Amino acid sequence: MDMAWSSVGPSGNAVVNLDNKLRATAKALQRWSDRWIGNIKLQIAIALEVIMSSVDSSFMDDSSSDEEFDFHEEEEIAMLVAMHKRKKLKHGGSAYGRAFIRRERIDAHKRLVRNYFASSPVFPENYFRRRFRMSKDLFFRICNEVKQHNLVFEQRRNCAGLPGHSIEQKVTAALRIMAYGVPADYIDDNLAMAESTSIFYVKQFAITMVEVFGPQYLRAANAQHTQRLLEMNKARGFPGMLGSVDCMHWKWKNCPKAWHGQFKGCGKDATIILEAVADYETWIWHAYFGTPGSCNDINVLDRSPLFANLANGEAPPVTFEANGRTYNYG
Structure with a gap:
């Protein structure tokens, strides 16, 4: 020792x-x-x-x-x-009689680097942006941040001395599962990662992203940010505008039968409304999810907490002018 x-x-x-x-x-x-x-x-x-x-x-x-x-x-x-x-053995670790699959993690890492991250990759930049839903610079920034914050994303060797999955494999597996909603074992043949390992890294990735980027991106607009939005939209010809409110319906496949009348709108399927506000830089500074699909675009605002702080006088203090009239809110 x-x-x-x-x-x-x-x-x-x-x-x-x-x-x-x-x-x-x-x-x-x-x-x-x-x-x-x-x-x-x-x-x-x-x-x-x-x-x-x-x-x-x-x-x-x-x-x-x-x-x-x-x-x-x-x-x-x-x-x-x-x-x-x-008696059933607990899941985890090597078990007597359990089959061992040699997944060739190193070959999968080399193939991933050759396809997207090499100096002359197989797939160009537009393929990477379409499949990863982001640029390469943002991908590498996420990799560096999560690796510094959470040690499970570091590439380490197992008890046999063999190298484990790389940071690119772990982040790619989490992004593919979360972005496309595929099963956990769907990426096994491409990234050489088992189902239980993929689920583990998806959970760790979600927790780490909230801890690292939550204080900056997962928050409401403060006074400084609100003033910047007003000036930015005023320069574009929309004085007094903070952003664009949009609602979209997400299909709820496993909605209980007793709730179908409440969550079914114009279509035959039950849906849940997602409400979001974003600027032209795609900065989403408000999101609300859970309104029944039977609400339309008008009465959905009655259930939304978007204007609750404004009505209670808890919004950040801002001053703007619209139609020749000055408004002070806070």
Whole structure:
């Protein structure tokens, strides 16, 4: 343990240094346990096989007398063995009898880099923007931010010394699943990532994005931002305009039958309305989701919290002029 603890060199971040030392110590303890103790699950399985063989041999031995063979004891042993066979192992880690799939993660990483991130990629820039819904600069910015904030996105080696998935593979898997709504195992053949691993990185990516970019992008417009929107729209010929309000209907496939009348609008399917406000730079500074689909574009504003702060006098103080009249709100 002392050798494993001191084998990790110092780093600039004390928390990262402590995490690396604990990981090195845990791996050293695991290697010591495998060498001197062995696999506990395998030993239990061997012991059960020995017990079952003893039980079978005892039942097959006709010469055994009542003193040599206790039927009740053998029945209890057989019951314990049956209960152990019916017991399901917890998911996670290597399990006895579980199939191993060699997914070739390195080849998948090289193929992803060759297709999109090389100096002369297979697919041009417009293909990347259409499939990733963003530019390459924004993609690399997201990769750098999430890797610095969450250590699970770093490329590390497993217990066998093999390199794991790269940061590009992890972020690409999360973006594909979230943007296209595909199943978690749909990207296995392309990115060499199992279903459970994909789901794990999608959850970690969503949490990390909220923690990193939430204070800047997931907030309401403040006074400075509101004044900038007013000046920007005034220069474009729309004085007093903050943004464009738009509503769209999202289909609710699993809507309960009892709620169909409330959430069904002009179509036959139940929908939920998404309300958003954005400027011409596609900065979405307001979003509200959950209004029943039976509402139209007029009465949907009655349920929206968009003007609630304005009506309660809690909006940021701004001054603008429209139609020759000066307005002061705050």
